[in-house]
Amino acid sequence: MNLAFRNEIAITVLLSGGAIADVKVEPRSRPPLTRLFAGKQAASLLAVLPRLFSLCSAAHQVAYLSAVEAARGEDAALTTVRRRVTAVIAERLTELLRSLFIGRLPLDGARAASVRAMMQAGAVLCGGVDEAGPDSPRREAVLQIKSALRELGIAGEDPAPGSMLAAYLADLDGEALSSPTAEQSFLTAADDLEIVTRLLRDGAHYSDAPELHGRIPETGVWARRRQPVLPPGAGPAERLKARIAEVVRLCAWLEDDEQDRDDGLVAAYRLGSGKGAAAVECARGRLYHAVELDPGDRIARFEFLAPTEWNFHARGPLVRSLKGAVPAPGRRGQDAVRALVDSFDPCVGFNLSFREAGHA
Amino acid sequence: MCLAIPAEVTRLLPDEMAVVSIDGVSKEISVALIEDLAVGDYVIIHVGYALTRIDPEEARRTLELLRELSAGGQGAVP
Numbered sequence: 001m002n003l004a005f006r007n008e009i010a011i012t013v014l015l016s017g018g019a020i021a022d023v024k025v026e027p028r029s030r031p032p033l034t035r036l037f038a039g040k041q042a043a044s045l046l047a048v049l050p051r052l053f054s055l056c057s058a059a060h061q062v063a064y065l066s067a068v069e070a071a072r073g074e075d076a077a078l079t080t081v082r083r084r085v086t087a088v089i090a091e092r093l094t095e096l097l098r099s100l101f102i103g104r105l106p107l108d109g110a111r112a113a114s115v116r117a118m119m120q121a122g123a124v125l126c127g128g129v130d131e132a133g134p135d136s137p138r139r140e141a142v143l144q145i146k147s148a149l150r151e152l153g154i155a156g157e158d159p160a161p162g163s164m165l166a167a168y169l170a171d172l173d174g175e176a177l178s179s180p181t182a183e184q185s186f187l188t189a190a191d192d193l194e195i196v197t198r199l200l201r202d203g204a205h206y207s208d209a210p211e212l213h214g215r216i217p218e219t220g221v222w223a224r225r226r227q228p229v230l231p232p233g234a235g236p237a238e239r240l241k242a243r244i245a246e247v248v249r250l251c252a253w254l255e256d257d258e259q260d261r262d263d264g265l266v267a268a269y270r271l272g273s274g275k276g277a278a279a280v281e282c283a284r285g286r287l288y289h290a291v292e293l294d295p296g297d298r299i300a301r302f303e304f305l306a307p308t309e310w311n312f313h314a315r316g317p318l319v320r321s322l323k324g325a326v327p328a329p330g331r332r333g334q335d336a337v338r339a340l341v342d343s344f345d346p347c348v349g350f351n352l353s354f355r356e357a358g359h360a
Numbered sequence: 361m362c363l364a365i366p367a368e369v370t371r372l373l374p375d376e377m378a379v380v381s382i383d384g385v386s387k388e389i390s391v392a393l394i395e396d397l398a399v400g401d402y403v404i405i406h407v408g409y410a411l412t413r414i415d416p417e418e419a420r421r422t423l424e425l426l427r428e429l430s431a432g433g434q435g436a437v438p
Contacts, residue, residue: 007363031363031429051422054364054404054411103407112376112392119393119411347362349407 009312009350013337014357019326020337021357023319025312028348030204037299042068042291045299055347058084058091058126059282063289063304066268070276071293085265086138086254087126088280093145093250094122095283096221096243099345101152105164111152118148125254142254149251157245165244172237173328176336179235180324184317185215186223187286187310189264189279196269196277199303200290207305209313218317219285219307220345221246236343243345274300284308284347308347318344365426366402366419367410380405 010026031052037045049064050057062084069076076084097118101107107115121144124137149155153163160166191212198206210216217223222234225242268278277290285307292301311317318341327333338352367380367387376392380403391397391410402419403410414422 007365028363031426033429036429048425051418051425052364053362055362055406098411102409107390107392107409116393116395 007348009308009346009348011312011318011341011350011352013322013352013354015327015354016357018329019324020322023322025314025316025319027208027309027312030208033304034203034302037302039298042071042293042297042299045302055095056091056282056284056287058087059280059287060289060304062088062266063278063280063287064291066266066278066280067276067289067291068293070268070270070278071274071291072276072297073270081266088265088282089250089253090122090125090141092281092283093247093254094119094126096247096250097149097152097154099283100165100240100243100247104342105168111164114148114151117144118152121145121148142251145251145254149247154244154247157248158241159244169237169240172235172240172339173332173336174235174237176328176332177235177340178326179321179340182317182320182323185217187217187219188223189267189286191217192264192267192277192279192286192288193269195305196279196288196290197271199288199305200271200275200277200292200301203301203303207303207309210305210309211313216310216313216316219310220283223285224281236339239343282307284345285310306347311344312346362406363426364404364422366414366422367405368419369397369399369401369403369410372397372399378410380410 007028009028012024012026013020014022014024033045037048046061046064049060053060065084066076098115101111101115105111121141124141153160153165158166159169194212195210198210221243222239224246264279265281266278268276270276271290274293274295275291277288280287287307288305290301290303291299294300313319321340322337325337327337334354337354341350341352365382367382367389369378369391370381370386371379372391373379373388376390377388378391378397379386379388381387382405387405389405389408389410391403394403394410394413397403397410397413400416402414402416404412404414
């Protein structure tokens, strides 16, 4: 068997005169789900999504269910919506926490056990996307998450003094990359309708390289943290601190069960007869699904747009943050560029290379 | 969009590391986030870490689906 998917983003930084002249981003492949599922019953895709998309399977399930309901002209019951919101929040928390440690800090015995406990508790809370469960496992899961966070040095919006996370942030070399003052633009729920309309109209042509009237906004933690005004040249440390702060907020949300809070976390849109779409705010940003069903409830079209397509767009937020920046010479500067790319938190691995502009 | 490609554990190494086979290609990964892993288990990997264990039947179905997707069109981003 030879699977023809490239599940990694290739990033080439082109240098000229010591500054970053350009950045080339070669995205990963996209599976042709529309072609494969066209003509099949709408319910058939629901079981497949968690198998295909491992990191944000709850978000994909909720987006798909919400889009299909909108296409059918149905409204989910309030209790169902609340279960889905909890699942999306729990998955977002788990993903943000896991991505703080994986590949960044050594996961030895105690830390690995804490991350494992966190993942197990998150899985319990994500289990209610499509069916109700008792309350007691939920309470226990939230307590387990709180305990794991404390053991990992996350008790408030800043890492606990003396923790490995605090030491890592203190060691980030903010001086090794002088960044330009790039204009910031953020994706919000107000953009949803235009995006899903174009997604259903233009399909992969749009989802491969999305834009909003020439604007390619950022999505994810940094975009959600847009108030108060963020420093335009913020580096990896600020971005990672924003991630920690969000983990703490999400944990508090789960503990207090603030079910009435509405920040556009899940939004559904009816786009005409048999057509529907949904947006879900997952760990790495806004995820979109759009479907068209035929009168027999079969899939005529299915499109999706993942948040990484915005952040790692060839003219997107990461590229804007790097172009014109001046890295320190040698390995030190390259490490600083890598830390910045990593802080944008792509949903797949990335391969980073450097070369002088004009050289083949 | 992270595709979850199942990997089979082919060898366990010291220090919570293991060798897995992904689509016939061997790769060394960390298994620190999964307890009691054995040779023959299937896992889902993200940036060098095994994140979840999946049962062999689920792995088989996922690989079959990925094969269909692969044959159905590359869908590569230009």
